Amino acid sequence: MAPRRIVIVGASLAGLRVAEGLRSHGYLGEVVLIGDEDHPPYDRPPLSKQVLSGTWEPSRTYFRTPDELAARGIVHRRRTRATSLDRDVSGGVVRCADGTEERFDHVVVATGARARRVGAWELPGVQTLRTIEDVRSLTEAFARRPRLTVVGGGFIGAEVASAARHRGLDVTLVEALPAPLSRVLGTEVGMACAGLYRRNGVRVLTGVAIEGVQGGPGVESVDLTDGTRIDSDLVVVGIGAVPNTEWADGGGLRLDGGIVCDASGGAGARVWAVGDVARWYHPVFDAHIRVEHWTHATEQAHHVARAIAGQAVGPMTAIPYAWSDQFGVKIQIVGRPSPDATFVLASGTPEQGRFVGLYAAAGRVVGGVGFDQPRAIARVRRMVAGAAEVGAAVQALAG
Template identity: 40%
Template sequence: MNNSPTFVIVGAGLAGAKAAQTLREEGFDGRVILLGEEPERPYERPPLSKGLLLGTTPRSDVYVHDAGWYDAHNVELRTETRVTAIDRTARHVVLDDGEQIGYDKLLLTTGSTPRRLDVPGADLDNVLYLRTLAQSDRIAEALTDKSRLVVIGAGWIGLEIAAAARKHGATVTVVDVAELPLQRVLGDEVARIFADLHRSHGVTFRFGAGVRELHGSGRVSSVLLTDGTELPADTVVVGVGIQPDTQLAEAAGLKVDNGIVTDAQLLTSDPHIYAAGDVANAYHPLLHRHIRVEHWANALNGGPAAARAMLGQQVEYARLPYFFSDQYDLGMEYSGWAAPDGYDQVVFRGDPSVADGEAPEFMAFWVSEGRVLAGMNANVWDVTDHIQALVRAGHAGTAVDLAKLADPQVPLGDLLG
């Protein structure tokens, strides 16, 4: 009789795959079952809107592990497998074919799903979303010279797709109800830089307008905006945000509030169930609040943290939110957490102006009462550790000299004494 424990992971993305890897690295010799709905083995999502669309990343590079890793490490990877229910009392999950798989510990890394466009014509052909490899392939096929692309939503995904489309020679219009791209995330000062960058590369913005309906006969041909403007379109890509995939958790009676609520160990309201990645609304001990982070680094680090917690190790998941983006010749990294109404100014180090179509080199810091809450480095490298130190100190209550913060001649490492 086999008495070794069974750990089940629902969601075969980066967080789930890294959790499985960590379980084996930490010496867990029980059964590890990794369940995913997609036909692909686990892969990383950033290349979907970056290197794969640009043609600079080989498809083979997107996978978390090579094809033989799962068998070699005795991880039971089941693709094209959907979990339909969690029975918390019996401690098993139910698959779509009726099979029941018992668990001693369960990790939910179900991720998120794109918000759908709810207007007439949204079901026309060539109205596309980006979340999966297959969807990235479909968008890549549409980014051809002289094709007319309308991107709905000026967030990170929308802007990265716009940049890739311009690289391929497509005509690009980006539509958003806000007045600037990334306005809610970055605030007006930094958002203007991204607007200028995209305009310098030929992107047209339609701000302050929503989408009334999509027109076409079978296939989309135009986008009618709420201000009456009609935009011709061969392809529409919708990037209006994502929502955590909490259906399983909700049906199972777990605590859900903008994601699956967890403590700092990524433990849910059930003592046998953990959550990590996009779907987890986790308590952050430095920020003293629950946050849900929809970025690659959170999946990369959250999956292993949850795995260690499942093994009974003392875990405090306190990594700062971090993300990166590449658009044209601008590469940036962002570290920290600054709510839209949680800072009083943005301090720049370096000139953030877009000149002659070239991306600037600068840093930006979101500050409240002299405390750095978040920082961005754009085309300035090897400074993330220093920025994160400033952010950690800022959230812990330490203020810095803002004149020195803005002075490129003062090393960032000197600001904390």
């Protein structure tokens, strides 16, 4: 029997796309979208880019108006935090913090991830960036022209630094590894990023960790383990995200660095997971991987919506793809680059600012990175999907 009531927990990109995908594939039953924020579903990547740099108003990130959701037959419950998941033979119940319950035939977990924080650094003026409220608060802080220290040279940190320099702020970026982004992209590309940031006026300190954050009541300085003191009025911590799985702990799911799913997003009978919270089996990489990328969330949502709507779906094989806009450069990453893979430059050089690099394991292309090279990166994505031999791939990209 077709499911009559689908409950989607998490009303950001992945959850919304499941809800809309169900409708576009002809599902006629009830669709309930539960989220703990007080906004229509909105888009997060522009928060650290267009919104923080002042180009967009926050409301421009809204995907849909409440009327548009209603017109699609999607019930969106705002300010509603799910607290438990209980399953039975025909479905189950999601219980919420306000005491309400949502009965489901199928449930889709799309609760995302939250910014990782460090308790010992908590002071007024120490912030993370994940939500519209975060970016509003940062935008207000930027207006007071603070000395900004960014902790963590990942994508969020780099984009915050980029937006802050765009507004002319004094910016220091601290990364514990030898180069920003090197945990994902390796030292060679990381050094190119450090050069890009420095040319744009960011003070980049690498290979040094945070000793502590001083101040009272507001932040006054960030102290490093090498004794350096960075006078700071504002600190943005960008050290990764933690999947929001705790609430679903009683649901009999496998929770291991995310909700563990098969290659179609199934986490158990009548339970699915999509987006940042989910760790799907990926047949191309023969591993369960959790991917915090916009595009992957939409692809997973599309896949799960089709499956619930009764279409035959196989394993999802989409190759992860992410982009980051920093200091006027579009950085694109496909597949699974890693510092352990062999890095091969396919065209251009990092010093020139435009290049394509490949990551190879056992002679096969497993990932790629490009600076301002979208067409080449699109080709690399297909090379990763086909496990192309790296020498042939380099030749093809040069030709």
